[in-house]
Every structure is written in structure tokens, then in C-alpha cells.
Amino acid sequence: MxxxxxxxxxxxxxxxxxxxxxxxxxxxxxVHETKIALITSSFWYDNEEKVLELKATIKNVTSKEIAGPGIVVSIYSIDNKLAAQRTFRAKRVSLLPGEEAEIKAAIYMEGPFCDIRFTAIEGLCGT
Structure with a gap:
């Protein structure tokens, strides 16, 4: 039993x-599907003013509207440590399918840096 x-x-x-x-x-x-693609990115550094100017174009590559499009910019020092990280949003609150948005920003950045990484993001969370 x-x-x-x-x-x-x-x-x-x-x-x-x-x-x-x-x-x-x-x-x-x-499942991570790509929703926003980084189409172009460029930067220019003014050594006298210590200002890093950034410019990026992002595109909605889905068939749905995307809210809160933007980019995260990560700046690394010469010893490959994260020196600064900032989030910038497009002026448009949302992107329809296939639409693009340009993001322009400037950061005060002192000291040498060796790498800048752009990451396209979406969503209206607190960043």
C-alpha cells in the first residue's frame, strides 16, 4: 500500500x-526582435570647448508604431572604462512604420576617450 x-x-x-x-x-x-535601426551616426569633438557633438538617425523597421524612440551613447576612456553614458530621445514622441528621426545632442566631455557606441532604443521608461 x-x-x-x-x-x-x-x-x-x-x-x-x-x-x-x-x-x-x-x-x-x-525573443528580441529589432524594432529600431540605427541608420547613421556621427560625432565631432571640439578640443578647445571640450564639447562632443553627436548626430544619429534612427528608423522604425517594424509594421507597428513605436513610442519613445531614442539612442544611448556610451563613451569609453583610453583604458576601456565607461567614462559617460547618456540617453537622448528624438523630438518625435513616436515613429510610424518606416519613419526615421534625427537626434542631435551635445555633451561636455573632458579628457581623452577612445570609443563611442550608439545604441538605438525605444520605450517611455525612465531613462
């Missing part, structure tokens, strides 16, 4: 655990 009950409990736990793992697996895996 105890063996039969043990088998039922073990079978129940196996089924319950398997079911939980199946549903948990789909919630932990994220």
Missing part, C-alpha cells in the same frame, strides 16, 4: 514539476 502511494506521489510531483518547467521556460526566454 505504501509503495503504491509513493508511486502516485512521485508521479504527481514529476508531472507537476514538468508542467511548471514548461510554462516557466517560455516566460524566461525572451
Amino acid at each position: 505504501k509503495e503504491k502511494r509513493f508511486l502516485y506521489v512521485a508521479f504527481f510531483l514529476l508531472v507537476a514539476t514538468s508542467t511548471c518547467l514548461v510554462f516557466a521556460g517560455s516566460s524566461f526566454s525572451e
Whole structure:
């Protein structure tokens, strides 16, 4: 009798655990599709004024409207450490499918730097 009950409990736990793992697996895996593409990016540094001027063009590459388009600019020092990181938003609040937006910005940046990375972003979260 105890063996039969043990088998039922073990079978129940196996089924319950398997079911939980199946549903948990789909919630932990994220599908990242590209929504905004970085079309062009450029920068110019004025060594006397210590101002870094940035310019980027982003494009909505989906078939849906995208809210909060922008870029994250990461600036790295000569020893490859993150020196500054800023978020800039397009003047347009949203982009329709296929639309582009230009972003212009300026950062006061002292000291030498060796790398600038642009990342296109979307969303209206607090950044």
C-alpha cells in the first residue's frame, strides 16, 4: 500500500514539476526582435570647448508604431572604462512604420576617450 502511494506521489510531483518547467521556460526566454535601426551616426569633438557633438538617425523597421524612440551613447576612456553614458530621445514622441528621426545632442566631455557606441532604443521608461 505504501509503495503504491509513493508511486502516485512521485508521479504527481514529476508531472507537476514538468508542467511548471514548461510554462516557466517560455516566460524566461525572451525573443528580441529589432524594432529600431540605427541608420547613421556621427560625432565631432571640439578640443578647445571640450564639447562632443553627436548626430544619429534612427528608423522604425517594424509594421507597428513605436513610442519613445531614442539612442544611448556610451563613451569609453583610453583604458576601456565607461567614462559617460547618456540617453537622448528624438523630438518625435513616436515613429510610424518606416519613419526615421534625427537626434542631435551635445555633451561636455573632458579628457581623452577612445570609443563611442550608439545604441538605438525605444520605450517611455525612465531613462
